[in-house]
Amino acid sequence: MAQRRPAGLAEFIAEQERLFIRRQPRSAELAARARAALAGGVTSSWQITRPQPVWLSRGAGSRLWDVDGNEYVDLHGGYGVALAGHAHPAVVDAIRRQIARGTHFAQPTPDALAVAAELARRFGLPLWRFANSGTEATMDAVHLMRSITGRDLIIKVEGCYHGHHDSVQVSVYPEPDEMGPADAPASAPASTGIPRALTDLTLVVGFNDLAAAERALAEHRGRVAGMIIEPIMMNAGIILPEPGYLAALRDLLHAHGALLAFDEVKTGLTAGPAGAAGLTGVTPDIICLAKAIGGGVAVAAIGGTARVMAHVADGGYEMVGTFNGNPLAMAAARAMLCEVATDEAYRAIDALRAQAVGAITRAIAEHGLAAHVVAVGAKGCIVFRREPVRDFRGFLAIDGAWSHAHWLFQHNGGVFLPPWGKAEQWLFSVQHTPADIERFTVNVRSFAASIASMGKVLDSAG
Numbered sequence: 001m002a003q004r005r006p007a008g009l010a011e012f013i014a015e016q017e018r019l020f021i022r023r024q025p026r027s028a029e030l031a032a033r034a035r036a037a038l039a040g041g042v043t044s045s046w047q048i049t050r051p052q053p054v055w056l057s058r059g060a061g062s063r064l065w066d067v068d069g070n071e072y073v074d075l076h077g078g079y080g081v082a083l084a085g086h087a088h089p090a091v092v093d094a095i096r097r098q099i100a101r102g103t104h105f106a107q108p109t110p111d112a113l114a115v116a117a118e119l120a121r122r123f124g125l126p127l128w129r130f131a132n133s134g135t136e137a138t139m140d141a142v143h144l145m146r147s148i149t150g151r152d153l154i155i156k157v158e159g160c161y162h163g164h165h166d167s168v169q170v171s172v173y174p175e176p177d178e179m180g181p182a183d184a185p186a187s188a189p190a191s192t193g194i195p196r197a198l199t200d201l202t203l204v205v206g207f208n209d210l211a212a213a214e215r216a217l218a219e220h221r222g223r224v225a226g227m228i229i230e231p232i233m234m235n236a237g238i239i240l241p242e243p244g245y246l247a248a249l250r251d252l253l254h255a256h257g258a259l260l261a262f263d264e265v266k267t268g269l270t271a272g273p274a275g276a277a278g279l280t281g282v283t284p285d286i287i288c289l290a291k292a293i294g295g296g297v298a299v300a301a302i303g304g305t306a307r308v309m310a311h312v313a314d315g316g317y318e319m320v321g322t323f324n325g326n327p328l329a330m331a332a333a334r335a336m337l338c339e340v341a342t343d344e345a346y347r348a349i350d351a352l353r354a355q356a357v358g359a360i361t362r363a364i365a366e367h368g369l370a371a372h373v374v375a376v377g378a379k380g381c382i383v384f385r386r387e388p389v390r391d392f393r394g395f396l397a398i399d400g401a402w403s404h405a406h407w408l409f410q411h412n413g414g415v416f417l418p419p420w421g422k423a424e425q426w427l428f429s430v431q432h433t434p435a436d437i438e439r440f441t442v443n444v445r446s447f448a449a450s451i452a453s454m455g456k457v458l459d460s461a462g
């Protein structure tokens with residue numbers, strides 16, 4: 001059952017959008033000027049959000065300020081990056097020290113060793129390399145799986161986003177008419193500019209559907225290099241793996257001579273100190289990290305088993321990049337891993353999560369919303385449907401208007417959630433306080449009350 005739209009929802013959204021624009025005249029001015037200098041007026045196409053992009057001036061701790069001087073509790077975290085919060089003293093010190101000593105040599109520096117050792121300790125994979133974005137990390141993972149096995153096909157999950165390189169730009173947010181049947185999804189290009197010849201090399205299966213992976217491997221016996229997956233789906237709200245799914249997937253792939261790569265770009269340090277691998281106890285052949293590991297600086301990491309990384313070490317696959325493991329990124333990542341993302345910090349985040357989940361669950365019950373909350377580690381989201389979602393098709397059945405209305409309402413109420421609300425999650429940082437969470441959950445209660453007052457709220461099939 002999804003939450004049915006009451007008649008008043010469209011007017012509620014229109015009113016919230018008017019308020020949003022009234023509060024941000026300087027953002028509107030910059031957005032208009034930017035259209036003459038930046039393609040589309042922004043620096044990445046996903047910054048084009050309704051009703052207008054929000055231009056920011058600064059961040060400190062758990063807070064952000066826009067160019068109009070409005071202050072927000074930041075739960076956007078720059079799409080899941082800001083686990084350290086903003087300008088964390090340990091990260092600032094590390095960056096300041098490194099800037100004074102040079103930011104780029106294209107030669108290794110000792111911090112890289114400390115970062116690799118800490119990643120190995122947390123994630124249980126012995127050998128690491130670095131890159132600069134999640135896209136690069138998953139691209140290297142796909143190249144590695146193909147290079148090691150000498151096979152061309154890969155498997156990915158419908159609705160998982162792994163960055164914007166060709167092999168994974170497949171069935172990320174497919175249209176209903178291109179999706180194909182649920183038990184054998186079609187491979188649909190996720191963007192223009194992706195050659196069909198490449199899309200055809202990526203087989204698509206549903207999340208939590210072991211049988212579909214089994215069928216794909218059997219149909220293409222001896223031709224599949226491996227599978228890449230977000231072990232907890234975090235580009236479709238939050239969808240958890242069913243018990244045993246990931247371990248069975250790994251065994252199945254290995255039985256077919258194929259490899260398993262976890263894309264932990266989002267879950268990495270945010271689902272817990274050792275990401276989804278740590279939470280589920282499943283160690284894959286390759287783990288991709290990015291976003292939060294740099295404490296706000298661009299960095300990515302690729303970890304592998306001894307067998308996988310021997311292929312890199314002996315030159316079987318050349319994993320390269322001018323800025324890979326640059327001293328600035330390594331200094332920030334070392335501070336993030338060794339000083340910021342500590343056990344104590346995770347305990348504090350666990351308490352904030354319990355506070356948020358409790359208050360939101362009560363608000364949903366009090367106002368009879370057809371919704372539930374899903375939260376893992378520092379991340380969470382409200383799903384505007386009663387039942388848990390187990391795959392991308394279930395996610396599609398949720399009406400995105402609710403998340404947009406909630407996003408606007410929070411924004412106008414001083415809480416900055418990530419735009420594209422239905423697909424995204426909140427992020428609590430190590431610098432958030434119970435007072436920050438209180439502002440967020442008070443807004444949730446007011447939002448729920450507003451919906452309830454729109455008229456009789458009914459469930460509809462979905």
Ligand SMILES: Cc1ncc(COP(=O)(O)O)c(C=O)c1O
Pocket residue numbers: 079132133134135136138161162163164230234235263264265266290291
């Ligand atoms: C799961 C996942 N993988 C990969 C990426 C790509 O990372 P980046 O934007 O740093 O290239 C993202 C970005 O949101 C992501 O969510």
